[in-house]
Amino acid sequence: MAASAGSGKPSVREIFTSMQYGPAPEAANVAQAWLDVHERSLGHFIGGKWVKPEGRQTYATKNPATGEVLATTIQGNEEDVELAVSTARKAFESWSKLPCHVRARYLYSIARTVQKHQRLLSVLESMDNGKPIRESRDCDVPLVVRHFYHHAGWAQLRDTEMANWKPLGVVAAIVPWNFPLMLLTWKICPALAMGNTVVLKPATYTRLTALLLAEICAESGLPPGVFNVVTGNGAFGEKLAVHPDVDKVAFTGSTEVGRTLRKATAGTGKKLSLELGGKSPFIVFDTADLDSAVEGIVDAIWFNQGQVCSAGSRLLMQESIAEDLIHRLKQRMSNLRVGDSLDKCIDMGALVDESQKKTISEFVDEARSEGAEIFQSPGPLPKKGLYYLPTLITGVNTTSRCVREEIFGPVLVAMSFRTAKEAISLGNNTPYGLAASIWTENLPLALEVALSMKAGTVWVNGHNMFDAAAGFGGYKESGFGRDGGKEGLYEYVRPSWENRARPHPSDVNFKTFAVTYGSDVPPIPGQKDISASVIQVQDSQIPSVDRTYKLYYGGAQKRPDGMYSRPIFGSDGAVIAYVADGNRKDVRNAVEAAHKAAPG
Secondary structure (H helix, E strand, O other): OOOOOOOOOOOOOHHHOOOOOOOOOOOHHHHHHHHOOOEEEEOOEEOOEEEOOOOEEEEEEEEEOOEEEEEEEOOOHHHHHHHHHHHHHHHHHHOOOOHHHHHHHHHHHHHHHHHOOOOHHHHHHHHHOOOOOOOOHHHHHHHHHHHHHHHHHHHHHHHHHHHOEEOOEEEEEEEOOOOOOOHHHHHHHHHHOOEEEEEEEOOOOHHHHHHHHHHHHHOOOOOHHHHEEOOOOOOOOHHHHOOOOEEEEEEEEEHHHHHHHHHHHOOOOOOOOOOOOOOEEEEEOOOHHHHHHHHHHHHHHOOOOOOOOOOOOOEEEEEHHHHHHHHHHHHHHOOOOOOOOEOOOEEEEEOOOOHHHHHHHHHHHHHOOOOOEEEEEOOOOOOOOOOOOEEEEOOOOOOOOHHHOOOOOOOOEEEOOOOOOHHHHHOOOOOOOOEEEOOOOOOOOOOOOOHHHHOOOEEEEEOOOOOOOOOOOOOHEEEEOOOHHHHHHHHEEOOOOOOOOOOOOOOOOHHHHHHOOOOOOOOOOOOOOOOOOEEEEOOOOEEHHOOOOOEEOOOOOOOOOOOOEEEEEOOOOOOEEEEEOOOOOHHHHHHHHHHHHHOO
């Protein structure tokens, strides 16, 4: 049956010939409702409550996929830094003295509460950052949950596994806009597990999910002041880093800002860890499975629109298979879909900001002017939003700026090599040293090349594979220090005999900082006070609302497929539980389970 003239809709034959998915938008009503509860105006989250000082400038957070203003947030100043750091210092005196298993219970509680709200976090992350919903839903938020569970285990084992180490104090965590939620958990989970308190500054462009997570932590019963979020620009972040009562600065971002922070903290006795930029090589040998390598390239460079520190932005191919690999890659690129970040069927979403799009365009235009060949996906771009087509650059030399510098966008630069020795030389020919991946079915070759790569992380036949139990970080201009694994814990402790040398001692009376929190768990905005129902753990309290209530079918408890939860209120208006909010897939699974159990 042909399409009706002028209808603009494809016929059934055309649909089955092209096999192109139609749009499948994710509902944003719950995320919009959360913003509406806060009247789309958010302040800092300090001491377990919202703080909105008067006279502050505001910043409009926009959805890069549509240009819609989502909410306004505060541009903090030195007074806000002082309040947040002093609150964290006060909380440290009690938080660091809790038994290890009690801190572990808090982290387990946060993990379970995040699971209850993971779809809300996923949708808000995609709206705030522009990344595809399938990435935030299936990659970012599950890894957030994994980090809380993993570090809850380490919190419980600290006294036995790290007996001669002690917490640092107040940690200033500064995170970028490419993974606003995931990267902040890489900082706060080990910090809290080891007994530190945290003041977090999210990136200028992406502040919303950090504030939502702070609210979720308070809902989980985390004592006030243990985790605080302040918002501001880059200069505000430097004010936080140089505050004399901050004992540790954990930063992920650009190499330029990393240099600034290292100079600013030099001689202060602060501990510092930096996870900076990268120009990671993606090395394909003639013994590789080329189809797998092509899919690996797609994940390595076009995941999160290429806005990944460890993105495989330099494709190094053995000369004998270079032509075939480029041909296959161009075919694959022709089927990549770019569109609204809440569309579950797109491959790439929107760039975070107009300035980022301008920078990427300048790199590509410069390569074109140098005589390089530029290939871009032929797919159309949405009329609104900050989008850029997946781009492949070939025919460049090693001195080109697009080869040497981090583009931080969906741009892949391809070059060839003859021997493994040349591949190692080209792969290491960069000031960065964050990551690399080796693609071959010859395992001895893969291990030999991997050991020769000057990179913090080397994957074999894979790229961008992360886990809370595996340390990640770089060296050279990619920074120092590790996130994740046991090695990441040592970034947040010092030997028990060591004290921080303070060049400028403050006049703070630390005896007045010791506090014991009672039952006044802060209420969550938009909800009733949840402190009436708590579980006693020695001198600490965890709300019983932390308990997980799942669906039950097929003889087992199941988490809801929709990943939403619904609050249940008692007669006094207090939240007494969260129950799973099922969707049609849960209904289908329950009906199927009932049919399987039916006699006959």
